[in-house]
Amino acid sequence: MGALLGWDRAMASGNALAPKPAHAAPRAKSVLFLFMEGAVSQVDSFDYKPLLAKHHGEDPRKAIGQLEKTQFENVGQVLKSPWNFQQHGESGLWISDLFPHMARHADDLCVLRSMTSNFPEHTSANYFLHSGTGLQGRPSLGAWVSYGLGSLNADLPGYVVLNGGQIPSGGMDNFASGFLPANHQGSLLHAKGTPLANVVPSESSASLQDTKRRLVQRLNRQRLEESGNAGVLEAAIANYELAARMQCAIPDLLDLSGESEATRRLYGMDAPYEHTRTYARECLLARRMVERGVRFVxxxxxxxxxxxxxxxHGGLIKNHGDNARAIDQPIAGLLADLKARGLLEDTLVVWAGEFGRTPFAQGSDGRDHNEFGFSVWLAGGGVRGGMAYGETDDWGYKAVVNRLEMHDLHATILHLLGLDHERLTYRFGGRDMRLTDVRGEVIRPILA
Amino acid sequence: MGRRNVTNVPGQALALMNDPLFHQQARVWVDRMLAERPVADAPARIAWLFESGYGRLPSPSEVSACVETLAELEALRGAGTDPAAVWADLGHALLNANEFLYLM
Structure with missing residues (x-):
């Protein structure tokens, strides 16, 4: 499939996806966002609170004190973690045995234990995590990154969402471009089944499609010369050409036949659990996208x-146990593989859900939503490994030391990419809009 | 003040290129043209497609671009090809052009 519009030309013509200079020297070129939708419990994973075991089964209103309203208001007893915590690596980072594989990479992880959200409900919190606003229709982090930096690969979109099966609460708007140009919107690729609709050429021969495309190109160019609306038409032409090139680039990306048995096993592609295999495929494809210069996966x-x-909300052991079984080995494999290939130093891996869970039970064996304090982690691309930043109270309930907001996380991710969150703006509705609105502080102590 | 951005992503372009629906609709479109212009020459048929698809007549250079493409498509498909299939190829290309997709 010959590239009719070369990347050099795309750059010269002001194509929206062409690479752009950052505000400052970047520490990371790409971001891999491992979205833990539904909210992982911090007190069962990365935030060790021995006091929960001591007061297990007690009335949390007596043990902890006054409680904030929960979503279901079905407050049970103080609930110790069913998983054991141990210190790992040279850093001695506390990680529970929910994540035995990830724990081996403790010295690469920078755990933010004092994250908070403004929303106690999935849809709004998903929008907040993705776009810095709890409302539908704002540009997602990946769209901002694509807008700010452009793409390093002429044949793939700048923001790709690999779908493992779940479309998050709030739907595709989590991956939206909002008021930014539409070519920054997340392109969805399915890890299972047909990866991308209509990516297989429908013509009986490549030359037949080429011939049609040359006519489309000629007609478009003629209209462009007659029209004053060059930017819009250029973008449309570039989009069409990108789609044409994706017919080759996507099958090449998805062809894992060149990956060794050792690599496949490292990710868990041969795991007995179906969902581990699915997530393993996602993680391996993510590495292949980073290699190909996709900015935000x-x-x-x-x-x-x-x-x-x-x-x-119930059945914590089975729910978290099964989810962890699906993602633990693939993420550990991803970190190991990125590191072995020298990619981890300029790839920022972000592991985050939309909020955390209560340290007391919902009913007898679940945990309710908790936006007052939870853990996320970063690895690679310019962050210090083997450290924890911030603290929740003794119960793992509320962030009390170095409390963080989503805007701080966003500002930090942009900073690591060489983008100043106060200067990355887009004029809309009479305002220079930002991902971080009027907030956000770069979390400087975690920078390597 | 609202600013109207390009609302296209590669998925849309791929649908226009490869989804069977657009091949099918191109065929329906040119079948109508062939029924209404059974004996017309190629430029007159191209004019019909532009008028019904874009709401205007083609410029001379557009006509010659289409005539040249028809010849290429015919050669690629080989002798004995149903002429309607070649016209459907051309129609499919016209559905993929910016003018069909955008308000100018």
């Missing part, structure tokens, strides 16, 4: 527990 989780995601 987001992974959604497989359909482990129906539509429940990590949302363990």
């Amino acid at each position: 987001e992974l959604t989780i497989p359909m482990v527990d129906g539509y429940n995601r990590w949302d363990a």
Whole structure:
């Protein structure tokens, strides 16, 4: 499939996806966002709170004190973690045995234990995590990154969402371009089944499609010369040409036949659990996209527990156990593989859900939503490994030391990419809009 | 003040290129043209397609671009090809051009 519009020409013509200079020297070239939808419990994973075991089974209103309203208001007893915590690596980072594989990479992880959200409900919180606003229709982080930096690959979109089976609460608007130009919107690729609709050429021969495309190109160029609306038409032409090139680039990306058995096993492609295999494929494809210069890759989780995601309102052990089984080995494999190939130093891996869970039970064996304090982690691309930043209270309930907002996380991710969150703006509705609105502080102590 | 952005992504372009629906509709479109212009020459048929698809007549250079493409498509498809299939190829290309997709 000959590229009719070369990348050099695309750059010269002001194509929206052409690479752009950053505001400052970047520490990371790409972001891999491992979206843990449904909300992982911090007190069962990365935030060790021995006090929960001591007060297990007690009335949390007596043990902890006054509680904030929860979504279901079905408050049970203080609930210790069913998983054991241990210190890992040279850093001695506390990680529970929910994640035995990830724990081996403790020295690469920078755990932010004091993250907060403004929303206690999935849809708004998903929008907030993705776009810095709890409302539908704002540009997603990946769209901002694509807008700010352009793409390093002429044949693939700048923001790709690898779908493991779950479309998050709030739907495709989580990956939207909002008021930014539409070519920054996340392009969805399915890890299972048909990866991308209509990516297989429908003509009986490549030359037949080429001939048609040359006519389309001629007609478009003629209209462009007659029209004053060059920017819009150029973008449309570039989009069409990108789609044409994707017919080759996507099958090449998805062809894992060149990956060694050792690599496949490292990710868990041969795992007995179906959902581990799905997420393994996602993680391996994510690495292949980073190698190809895709700026922002987001992974959604497989359909482990129906539509429940990590949302363990009941049956915590099975829900979190199964979800962890799906993602743990693939993520550990991804970190190991990125590191071995020298890619981790300029790839920022972000592991985050939309909020956390309560340290007391919902009913007898679940945990309710908790936006007051939870853990996310970063690895690679300019962050210090083997450290924890911020603290929740003794119960793992609310962030109390170095409390963080989503805007701080966003500002930090942009900073690592060489983008100043105060200067990355887009004029809309009479304002220079920002991902971080009027907030956001770069979390400087975690920078390597 | 609202600013209207390009609302296209590669998925849309791929649908226009490869989805069977657009091949099918191109065929329906040119079948209508062939029924209404059974004995017309190629430029007159191209004019019909532009008028019904874009709401205007083609410029001379557009006509010659289409005539040249028809010849290429005919050669690629080989002798004995149903002429309607060649016209459907041309129609499919016209559905993929910016003018069909955008308000100018």
